[in-house]
Amino acid sequence: MNNKKIWLSSPHMGGNEQKFVNEAFDTNWVAPLGPNVNGLEQDLESYLGQHAAVAALSSGTAAIHLGLVLLGVKAGDVVLCQSMTFSASANPILYQGATPVFIDSESQTWNLCPIALEQAIISEIAKGKKPKAIIAVHLYGVPYQIEAVRAVADAYQIPILEDSAEALGSAYKGQKCGTFGDIGVLSFNGNKIITTSGGGAIVTPTADLKQKAVFYATQSRDEAPHYQHSAIGYNYRMSNICAGIGRGQMEVLDDHVAKRRAMHDFYADFFMAYEGISVFTVPNDDYFANYWLSAIVVDPLLANGLTRETLRLALEAENIESRPLWKPMHLQPIFEKYPYYGGTVSESLFDTGLCMPSGSNLSDADRERISTVLITILEPFF
Structure with missing residues:
Protein backbone atom coordinates (compact mmCIF):
# COMPACT_ATOMS: atom_id res chain seq x y z
CA MET A 1 0.00 0.00 0.00
CA LEU A 253 -9.14 31.31 -2.33
CA ASP A 254 -12.52 30.47 -3.85
CA ASP A 255 -11.09 27.32 -5.44
CA HIS A 256 -9.61 26.24 -2.09
CA VAL A 257 -12.97 26.78 -0.38
CA ALA A 258 -14.73 24.71 -3.05
CA LYS A 259 -12.23 21.87 -2.62
CA ARG A 260 -12.53 21.89 1.18
CA ARG A 261 -16.29 21.73 0.83
CA ALA A 262 -15.88 18.83 -1.60
CA MET A 263 -13.87 16.98 1.07
CA HIS A 264 -16.73 17.54 3.52
CA ASP A 265 -19.17 16.09 0.97
CA PHE A 266 -16.83 13.12 0.47
CA TYR A 267 -17.00 12.29 4.18
CA ALA A 268 -20.74 12.96 4.38
CA ASP A 269 -21.34 10.47 1.58
CA PHE A 270 -18.91 7.91 2.98
CA PHE A 271 -20.12 7.85 6.59
CA MET A 272 -23.79 7.83 5.64
CA ALA A 273 -23.64 4.03 5.71
CA TYR A 274 -22.28 3.84 9.26
CA GLU A 275 -24.66 4.32 12.17
CA GLY A 276 -23.14 6.21 15.08
CA ILE A 277 -20.74 8.29 12.97
CA SER A 278 -21.97 11.76 12.03
CA VAL A 279 -20.27 14.48 9.99
CA PHE A 280 -20.30 18.04 11.33
CA THR A 281 -22.55 20.04 9.00
CA VAL A 282 -24.16 23.49 9.06
CA PRO A 283 -27.66 23.69 10.58
CA ASN A 284 -29.37 25.21 7.53
CA ASP A 285 -28.88 27.15 4.30
CA ASP A 286 -28.32 30.47 6.10
CA TYR A 287 -24.87 29.14 6.95
CA PHE A 288 -22.13 28.75 4.35
CA ALA A 289 -19.07 26.95 5.75
CA ASN A 290 -15.65 26.74 4.17
CA TYR A 291 -15.27 23.46 6.14
CA TRP A 292 -11.64 24.30 6.86
CA LEU A 293 -11.51 20.97 8.65
CA SER A 294 -14.08 18.23 8.16
CA ALA A 295 -14.99 16.74 11.52
CA ILE A 296 -16.91 13.67 12.62
CA VAL A 297 -18.40 12.53 15.90
CA VAL A 298 -18.27 8.86 16.88
CA ASP A 299 -20.90 7.57 19.31
CA PRO A 300 -19.55 4.27 20.72
CA LEU A 301 -23.02 3.15 21.84
CA LEU A 302 -24.37 3.35 18.29
CA ALA A 303 -21.11 2.41 16.55
CA ASN A 304 -20.78 -1.01 18.19
CA GLY A 305 -17.99 0.05 20.53
CA LEU A 306 -15.91 2.00 18.02
CA THR A 307 -14.34 5.09 19.61
CA ARG A 308 -12.82 8.24 18.25
CA GLU A 309 -9.42 7.19 19.56
CA THR A 310 -9.58 3.72 18.01
CA LEU A 311 -10.23 5.34 14.65
CA ARG A 312 -7.49 7.96 15.07
CA LEU A 313 -4.83 5.43 16.04
CA ALA A 314 -5.77 3.11 13.19
CA LEU A 315 -5.47 5.98 10.69
CA GLU A 316 -2.15 7.00 12.23
CA ALA A 317 -0.85 3.44 11.74
CA GLU A 318 -1.57 3.90 8.02
CA ASN A 319 0.27 7.26 7.94
CA ILE A 320 -2.97 9.25 7.67
CA GLU A 321 -3.16 12.24 9.98
CA SER A 322 -6.34 12.97 11.93
CA ARG A 323 -6.75 14.94 15.14
CA PRO A 324 -9.15 15.15 18.09
CA LEU A 325 -11.28 18.29 18.23
CA TRP A 326 -9.89 21.25 20.16
CA LYS A 327 -9.61 20.44 23.85
CA PRO A 328 -11.81 23.04 25.57
CA MET A 329 -9.91 25.84 27.25
CA HIS A 330 -11.56 25.32 30.61
CA LEU A 331 -10.00 21.81 30.67
CA GLN A 332 -6.50 23.07 29.85
CA PRO A 333 -3.97 23.17 32.73
CA ILE A 334 -3.16 26.85 32.12
CA PHE A 335 -6.82 27.90 32.16
CA GLU A 336 -8.63 25.41 34.44
CA LYS A 337 -8.65 27.82 37.41
CA TYR A 338 -10.77 30.38 35.57
CA PRO A 339 -14.60 30.54 35.60
CA TYR A 340 -16.64 28.44 33.18
CA TYR A 341 -20.33 28.65 32.32
CA GLY A 342 -22.45 26.05 30.56
CA GLY A 343 -22.91 22.32 30.44
CA THR A 344 -20.87 19.51 28.90
CA VAL A 345 -21.37 20.04 25.16
CA SER A 346 -17.76 21.01 24.45
CA GLU A 347 -16.41 18.26 26.72
CA SER A 348 -18.53 15.64 24.99
CA LEU A 349 -17.46 16.84 21.56
CA PHE A 350 -13.81 16.67 22.59
CA ASP A 351 -14.28 13.10 23.84
CA THR A 352 -16.00 11.86 20.68
CA GLY A 353 -14.93 14.17 17.82
CA LEU A 354 -12.22 13.73 15.20
CA CYS A 355 -10.93 16.04 12.46
CA MET A 356 -10.28 14.20 9.20
CA PRO A 357 -7.77 14.99 6.42
CA SER A 358 -9.29 18.05 4.75
CA GLY A 359 -6.70 19.77 2.58
CA SER A 360 -7.64 21.43 -0.69
CA ASN A 361 -4.66 19.67 -2.26
CA LEU A 362 -5.89 16.11 -1.59
CA SER A 363 -6.17 14.09 -4.78
CA ASP A 364 -8.60 11.44 -6.00
CA ALA A 365 -5.92 8.88 -5.16
CA ASP A 366 -5.71 10.26 -1.61
CA ARG A 367 -9.47 10.02 -1.22
CA GLU A 368 -9.47 6.47 -2.53
CA ARG A 369 -6.76 5.53 -0.06
CA ILE A 370 -8.61 7.18 2.82
CA SER A 371 -11.83 5.35 1.98
CA THR A 372 -10.01 2.01 1.56
CA VAL A 373 -8.31 2.38 4.93
CA LEU A 374 -11.55 3.48 6.61
CA ILE A 375 -13.43 0.47 5.25
CA THR A 376 -10.72 -1.82 6.64
CA ILE A 377 -10.88 -0.13 10.05
CA LEU A 378 -14.66 -0.07 10.25
CA GLU A 379 -15.34 -3.57 8.95
CA PRO A 380 -14.94 -5.35 12.33
CA PHE A 381 -17.44 -2.96 13.94
CA PHE A 382 -20.19 -2.99 11.29
Whole structure:
Protein backbone atom coordinates (compact mmCIF):
# COMPACT_ATOMS: atom_id res chain seq x y z
CA MET A 1 0.00 0.00 0.00
CA ASN A 2 1.16 3.55 -0.73
CA ASN A 3 2.40 4.83 2.63
CA LYS A 4 2.98 8.47 1.70
CA LYS A 5 1.80 10.77 4.51
CA ILE A 6 -1.68 12.19 4.10
CA TRP A 7 -1.74 15.38 6.15
CA LEU A 8 -4.67 16.86 8.02
CA SER A 9 -4.31 20.25 6.32
CA SER A 10 -1.13 21.22 4.50
CA PRO A 11 -0.26 24.39 2.56
CA HIS A 12 -1.53 24.50 -1.03
CA MET A 13 0.20 26.86 -3.41
CA GLY A 14 -1.67 28.27 -6.39
CA GLY A 15 1.28 29.03 -8.67
CA ASN A 16 1.48 32.83 -8.72
CA GLU A 17 2.86 33.33 -5.21
CA GLN A 18 6.46 33.31 -6.48
CA LYS A 19 5.73 36.20 -8.85
CA PHE A 20 4.78 38.53 -6.00
CA VAL A 21 7.66 37.33 -3.83
CA ASN A 22 10.13 37.90 -6.66
CA GLU A 23 8.79 41.42 -7.11
CA ALA A 24 9.53 42.08 -3.43
CA PHE A 25 13.14 40.97 -3.89
CA ASP A 26 13.58 42.73 -7.22
CA THR A 27 12.39 46.04 -5.76
CA ASN A 28 14.14 45.51 -2.39
CA TRP A 29 10.86 45.71 -0.47
CA VAL A 30 12.10 43.20 2.13
CA ALA A 31 10.43 44.91 5.06
CA PRO A 32 7.23 44.91 7.15
CA LEU A 33 5.59 47.28 4.69
CA GLY A 34 5.42 47.66 0.92
CA PRO A 35 3.28 47.10 -2.17
CA ASN A 36 2.40 43.49 -1.34
CA VAL A 37 1.17 44.44 2.14
CA ASN A 38 -0.99 47.18 0.65
CA GLY A 39 -2.16 44.89 -2.14
CA LEU A 40 -3.11 42.03 0.18
CA GLU A 41 -5.08 44.40 2.40
CA GLN A 42 -6.95 45.76 -0.61
CA ASP A 43 -7.66 42.24 -1.87
CA LEU A 44 -9.07 41.24 1.52
CA GLU A 45 -11.14 44.40 1.81
CA SER A 46 -12.66 43.77 -1.62
CA TYR A 47 -13.35 40.14 -0.76
CA LEU A 48 -14.96 40.83 2.61
CA GLY A 49 -16.97 43.88 1.59
CA GLN A 50 -19.17 45.45 4.29
CA HIS A 51 -16.82 48.46 4.44
CA ALA A 52 -14.11 46.29 6.00
CA ALA A 53 -10.76 47.97 6.69
CA VAL A 54 -8.01 45.35 6.95
CA ALA A 55 -4.50 45.55 8.42
CA ALA A 56 -2.13 42.66 7.63
CA LEU A 57 -0.28 41.39 10.70
CA SER A 58 2.32 38.79 11.67
CA SER A 59 -0.26 36.29 12.98
CA GLY A 60 -3.87 35.74 13.88
CA THR A 61 -2.81 35.76 17.54
CA ALA A 62 -1.39 39.25 17.06
CA ALA A 63 -4.73 40.28 15.57
CA ILE A 64 -6.63 38.98 18.62
CA HIS A 65 -4.21 40.77 20.93
CA LEU A 66 -4.55 44.08 19.05
CA GLY A 67 -8.32 43.58 18.96
CA LEU A 68 -8.38 43.44 22.74
CA VAL A 69 -6.15 46.53 22.91
CA LEU A 70 -8.47 48.44 20.56
CA LEU A 71 -11.48 47.41 22.65
CA GLY A 72 -9.81 48.88 25.72
CA VAL A 73 -9.20 45.62 27.59
CA LYS A 74 -6.83 46.22 30.48
CA ALA A 75 -5.45 44.40 33.51
CA GLY A 76 -8.22 43.22 35.79
CA ASP A 77 -10.93 43.27 33.13
CA VAL A 78 -13.09 40.22 32.37
CA VAL A 79 -13.20 38.83 28.82
CA LEU A 80 -15.71 36.12 27.84
CA CYS A 81 -14.29 33.50 25.48
CA GLN A 82 -15.60 30.45 23.70
CA SER A 83 -14.08 27.46 25.46
CA MET A 84 -13.93 25.12 22.48
CA THR A 85 -11.21 26.77 20.42
CA PHE A 86 -7.46 26.88 19.88
CA SER A 87 -5.49 28.44 22.74
CA ALA A 88 -4.56 31.43 20.55
CA SER A 89 -8.12 32.71 21.05
CA ALA A 90 -7.59 32.93 24.79
CA ASN A 91 -3.87 33.55 25.36
CA PRO A 92 -4.02 37.27 24.47
CA ILE A 93 -6.51 37.80 27.30
CA LEU A 94 -3.69 36.95 29.68
CA TYR A 95 -1.24 39.10 27.67
CA GLN A 96 -3.40 42.05 28.75
CA GLY A 97 -3.54 40.91 32.37
CA ALA A 98 -7.28 40.36 32.02
CA THR A 99 -9.31 37.42 33.33
CA PRO A 100 -10.70 34.87 30.85
CA VAL A 101 -14.16 33.48 31.54
CA PHE A 102 -15.00 30.48 29.38
CA ILE A 103 -18.33 29.64 27.77
CA ASP A 104 -19.66 26.27 26.62
CA SER A 105 -20.69 25.48 23.03
CA GLU A 106 -24.16 24.76 21.69
CA SER A 107 -24.70 21.52 19.78
CA GLN A 108 -25.74 22.93 16.36
CA THR A 109 -22.69 24.96 15.36
CA TRP A 110 -20.35 23.81 18.17
CA ASN A 111 -19.77 27.50 18.88
CA LEU A 112 -20.54 29.98 21.65
CA CYS A 113 -23.80 29.09 23.42
CA PRO A 114 -25.95 32.24 23.66
CA ILE A 115 -27.76 30.93 26.75
CA ALA A 116 -24.55 30.19 28.66
CA LEU A 117 -23.14 33.50 27.41
CA GLU A 118 -25.96 35.48 29.01
CA GLN A 119 -25.71 33.46 32.22
CA ALA A 120 -22.01 34.34 32.38
CA ILE A 121 -22.67 38.04 31.81
CA ILE A 122 -25.34 38.19 34.51
CA SER A 123 -23.14 36.30 36.97
CA GLU A 124 -20.02 38.37 36.31
CA ILE A 125 -21.97 41.63 36.62
CA ALA A 126 -23.33 40.38 39.96
CA LYS A 127 -19.73 39.88 41.06
CA GLY A 128 -19.05 43.52 40.23
CA LYS A 129 -17.23 43.01 36.92
CA LYS A 130 -19.12 43.75 33.72
CA PRO A 131 -17.26 41.85 30.93
CA LYS A 132 -15.25 44.10 28.61
CA ALA A 133 -15.43 41.92 25.48
CA ILE A 134 -16.74 38.65 24.01
CA ILE A 135 -14.50 36.43 21.88
CA ALA A 136 -16.70 34.36 19.53
CA VAL A 137 -15.16 31.77 17.20
CA HIS A 138 -16.31 30.22 13.91
CA LEU A 139 -15.15 26.69 14.71
CA TYR A 140 -13.72 24.76 11.73
CA GLY A 141 -15.22 27.39 9.43
CA VAL A 142 -18.83 26.99 10.60
CA PRO A 143 -20.32 30.37 11.59
CA TYR A 144 -21.51 30.79 15.14
CA GLN A 145 -25.15 31.75 15.84
CA ILE A 146 -24.61 35.30 14.59
CA GLU A 147 -27.94 36.87 15.47
CA ALA A 148 -28.39 35.18 18.86
CA VAL A 149 -24.89 36.06 20.05
CA ARG A 150 -25.21 39.64 18.78
CA ALA A 151 -28.56 40.04 20.55
CA VAL A 152 -26.98 39.10 23.89
CA ALA A 153 -23.92 41.30 23.28
CA ASP A 154 -26.05 44.31 22.36
CA ALA A 155 -28.43 43.82 25.28
CA TYR A 156 -25.52 44.28 27.67
CA GLN A 157 -23.49 46.63 25.41
CA ILE A 158 -20.45 44.37 25.23
CA PRO A 159 -18.39 44.37 21.99
CA ILE A 160 -17.66 41.17 20.05
CA LEU A 161 -14.15 40.23 18.94
CA GLU A 162 -14.92 37.84 16.08
CA ASP A 163 -12.28 35.11 15.77
CA SER A 164 -12.61 34.19 12.10
CA ALA A 165 -9.17 32.57 11.95
CA GLU A 166 -10.67 29.34 10.59
CA ALA A 167 -13.46 30.90 8.55
CA LEU A 168 -12.12 32.98 5.66
CA GLY A 169 -14.58 32.21 2.86
CA SER A 170 -17.44 31.25 5.20
CA ALA A 171 -20.59 33.36 5.34
CA TYR A 172 -23.93 33.82 7.08
CA LYS A 173 -26.90 34.96 5.00
CA GLY A 174 -24.48 36.00 2.29
CA GLN A 175 -22.27 38.17 4.51
CA LYS A 176 -18.65 37.08 4.89
CA CYS A 177 -17.31 35.90 8.23
CA GLY A 178 -14.83 38.35 9.68
CA THR A 179 -17.30 41.24 9.31
CA PHE A 180 -19.85 40.43 12.04
CA GLY A 181 -17.87 41.48 15.09
CA ASP A 182 -17.00 44.95 16.32
CA ILE A 183 -13.51 43.78 15.32
CA GLY A 184 -12.64 40.68 13.27
CA VAL A 185 -9.62 38.40 13.09
CA LEU A 186 -8.18 36.31 10.25
CA SER A 187 -5.32 33.80 10.22
CA PHE A 188 -3.02 32.76 7.38
CA ASN A 189 -1.08 30.09 9.24
CA GLY A 190 0.34 27.27 7.12
CA ASN A 191 -2.65 24.99 7.71
CA LYS A 192 -5.39 27.53 6.94
CA ILE A 193 -7.55 27.97 3.81
CA ILE A 194 -4.87 30.28 2.40
CA THR A 195 -1.46 30.93 3.90
CA THR A 196 1.22 33.59 4.04
CA SER A 197 3.52 31.06 5.75
CA GLY A 198 2.63 32.70 9.03
CA GLY A 199 0.47 35.78 9.27
CA GLY A 200 -2.97 37.12 9.98
CA ALA A 201 -5.09 40.24 9.74
CA ILE A 202 -7.33 42.44 11.83
CA VAL A 203 -10.62 43.56 10.32
CA THR A 204 -12.03 46.87 11.50
CA PRO A 205 -15.18 48.78 10.48
CA THR A 206 -13.38 52.06 9.74
CA ALA A 207 -10.14 53.30 8.17
CA ASP A 208 -9.40 55.30 11.35
CA LEU A 209 -9.55 52.19 13.52
CA LYS A 210 -7.35 50.34 11.04
CA GLN A 211 -4.75 53.10 11.30
CA LYS A 212 -4.88 52.84 15.07
CA ALA A 213 -4.20 49.09 14.76
CA VAL A 214 -1.28 49.76 12.40
CA PHE A 215 0.06 52.33 14.89
CA TYR A 216 0.12 49.76 17.70
CA ALA A 217 1.49 47.08 15.34
CA THR A 218 4.50 49.24 14.42
CA GLN A 219 5.74 49.91 17.95
CA SER A 220 3.39 52.86 18.53
CA ARG A 221 5.82 55.28 17.00
CA ASP A 222 4.60 58.87 17.34
CA GLU A 223 4.82 61.42 14.53
CA ALA A 224 8.32 62.84 15.06
CA PRO A 225 11.68 62.97 13.24
CA HIS A 226 13.14 60.85 16.05
CA TYR A 227 11.80 57.69 17.67
CA GLN A 228 9.22 58.79 20.20
CA HIS A 229 6.67 56.59 21.95
CA SER A 230 3.73 57.61 24.11
CA ALA A 231 2.05 54.20 24.19
CA ILE A 232 3.12 50.57 24.40
CA GLY A 233 3.57 49.13 20.92
CA TYR A 234 4.17 45.77 19.27
CA ASN A 235 6.14 44.38 16.36
CA TYR A 236 3.09 42.87 14.69
CA ARG A 237 3.15 44.05 11.06
CA MET A 238 3.27 41.51 8.21
CA SER A 239 6.36 41.45 6.00
CA ASN A 240 6.12 42.39 2.34
CA ILE A 241 7.48 38.96 1.39
CA CYS A 242 4.82 37.04 3.35
CA ALA A 243 2.18 39.38 1.95
CA GLY A 244 3.38 38.45 -1.54
CA ILE A 245 2.55 34.82 -0.81
CA GLY A 246 -0.86 35.97 0.39
CA ARG A 247 -1.57 37.92 -2.80
CA GLY A 248 -0.95 34.79 -4.84
CA GLN A 249 -3.11 32.78 -2.45
CA MET A 250 -6.02 35.20 -2.75
CA GLU A 251 -6.23 34.28 -6.44
CA VAL A 252 -7.11 30.69 -5.50
CA LEU A 253 -9.14 31.31 -2.33
CA ASP A 254 -12.52 30.47 -3.85
CA ASP A 255 -11.09 27.32 -5.44
CA HIS A 256 -9.61 26.24 -2.09
CA VAL A 257 -12.97 26.78 -0.38
CA ALA A 258 -14.73 24.71 -3.05
CA LYS A 259 -12.23 21.87 -2.62
CA ARG A 260 -12.53 21.89 1.18
CA ARG A 261 -16.29 21.73 0.83
CA ALA A 262 -15.88 18.83 -1.60
CA MET A 263 -13.87 16.98 1.07
CA HIS A 264 -16.73 17.54 3.52
CA ASP A 265 -19.17 16.09 0.97
CA PHE A 266 -16.83 13.12 0.47
CA TYR A 267 -17.00 12.29 4.18
CA ALA A 268 -20.74 12.96 4.38
CA ASP A 269 -21.34 10.47 1.58
CA PHE A 270 -18.91 7.91 2.98
CA PHE A 271 -20.12 7.85 6.59
CA MET A 272 -23.79 7.83 5.64
CA ALA A 273 -23.64 4.03 5.71
CA TYR A 274 -22.28 3.84 9.26
CA GLU A 275 -24.66 4.32 12.17
CA GLY A 276 -23.14 6.21 15.08
CA ILE A 277 -20.74 8.29 12.97
CA SER A 278 -21.97 11.76 12.03
CA VAL A 279 -20.27 14.48 9.99
CA PHE A 280 -20.30 18.04 11.33
CA THR A 281 -22.55 20.04 9.00
CA VAL A 282 -24.16 23.49 9.06
CA PRO A 283 -27.66 23.69 10.58
CA ASN A 284 -29.37 25.21 7.53
CA ASP A 285 -28.88 27.15 4.30
CA ASP A 286 -28.32 30.47 6.10
CA TYR A 287 -24.87 29.14 6.95
CA PHE A 288 -22.13 28.75 4.35
CA ALA A 289 -19.07 26.95 5.75
CA ASN A 290 -15.65 26.74 4.17
CA TYR A 291 -15.27 23.46 6.14
CA TRP A 292 -11.64 24.30 6.86
CA LEU A 293 -11.51 20.97 8.65
CA SER A 294 -14.08 18.23 8.16
CA ALA A 295 -14.99 16.74 11.52
CA ILE A 296 -16.91 13.67 12.62
CA VAL A 297 -18.40 12.53 15.90
CA VAL A 298 -18.27 8.86 16.88
CA ASP A 299 -20.90 7.57 19.31
CA PRO A 300 -19.55 4.27 20.72
CA LEU A 301 -23.02 3.15 21.84
CA LEU A 302 -24.37 3.35 18.29
CA ALA A 303 -21.11 2.41 16.55
CA ASN A 304 -20.78 -1.01 18.19
CA GLY A 305 -17.99 0.05 20.53
CA LEU A 306 -15.91 2.00 18.02
CA THR A 307 -14.34 5.09 19.61
CA ARG A 308 -12.82 8.24 18.25
CA GLU A 309 -9.42 7.19 19.56
CA THR A 310 -9.58 3.72 18.01
CA LEU A 311 -10.23 5.34 14.65
CA ARG A 312 -7.49 7.96 15.07
CA LEU A 313 -4.83 5.43 16.04
CA ALA A 314 -5.77 3.11 13.19
CA LEU A 315 -5.47 5.98 10.69
CA GLU A 316 -2.15 7.00 12.23
CA ALA A 317 -0.85 3.44 11.74
CA GLU A 318 -1.57 3.90 8.02
CA ASN A 319 0.27 7.26 7.94
CA ILE A 320 -2.97 9.25 7.67
CA GLU A 321 -3.16 12.24 9.98
CA SER A 322 -6.34 12.97 11.93
CA ARG A 323 -6.75 14.94 15.14
CA PRO A 324 -9.15 15.15 18.09
CA LEU A 325 -11.28 18.29 18.23
CA TRP A 326 -9.89 21.25 20.16
CA LYS A 327 -9.61 20.44 23.85
CA PRO A 328 -11.81 23.04 25.57
CA MET A 329 -9.91 25.84 27.25
CA HIS A 330 -11.56 25.32 30.61
CA LEU A 331 -10.00 21.81 30.67
CA GLN A 332 -6.50 23.07 29.85
CA PRO A 333 -3.97 23.17 32.73
CA ILE A 334 -3.16 26.85 32.12
CA PHE A 335 -6.82 27.90 32.16
CA GLU A 336 -8.63 25.41 34.44
CA LYS A 337 -8.65 27.82 37.41
CA TYR A 338 -10.77 30.38 35.57
CA PRO A 339 -14.60 30.54 35.60
CA TYR A 340 -16.64 28.44 33.18
CA TYR A 341 -20.33 28.65 32.32
CA GLY A 342 -22.45 26.05 30.56
CA GLY A 343 -22.91 22.32 30.44
CA THR A 344 -20.87 19.51 28.90
CA VAL A 345 -21.37 20.04 25.16
CA SER A 346 -17.76 21.01 24.45
CA GLU A 347 -16.41 18.26 26.72
CA SER A 348 -18.53 15.64 24.99
CA LEU A 349 -17.46 16.84 21.56
CA PHE A 350 -13.81 16.67 22.59
CA ASP A 351 -14.28 13.10 23.84
CA THR A 352 -16.00 11.86 20.68
CA GLY A 353 -14.93 14.17 17.82
CA LEU A 354 -12.22 13.73 15.20
CA CYS A 355 -10.93 16.04 12.46
CA MET A 356 -10.28 14.20 9.20
CA PRO A 357 -7.77 14.99 6.42
CA SER A 358 -9.29 18.05 4.75
CA GLY A 359 -6.70 19.77 2.58
CA SER A 360 -7.64 21.43 -0.69
CA ASN A 361 -4.66 19.67 -2.26
CA LEU A 362 -5.89 16.11 -1.59
CA SER A 363 -6.17 14.09 -4.78
CA ASP A 364 -8.60 11.44 -6.00
CA ALA A 365 -5.92 8.88 -5.16
CA ASP A 366 -5.71 10.26 -1.61
CA ARG A 367 -9.47 10.02 -1.22
CA GLU A 368 -9.47 6.47 -2.53
CA ARG A 369 -6.76 5.53 -0.06
CA ILE A 370 -8.61 7.18 2.82
CA SER A 371 -11.83 5.35 1.98
CA THR A 372 -10.01 2.01 1.56
CA VAL A 373 -8.31 2.38 4.93
CA LEU A 374 -11.55 3.48 6.61
CA ILE A 375 -13.43 0.47 5.25
CA THR A 376 -10.72 -1.82 6.64
CA ILE A 377 -10.88 -0.13 10.05
CA LEU A 378 -14.66 -0.07 10.25
CA GLU A 379 -15.34 -3.57 8.95
CA PRO A 380 -14.94 -5.35 12.33
CA PHE A 381 -17.44 -2.96 13.94
CA PHE A 382 -20.19 -2.99 11.29
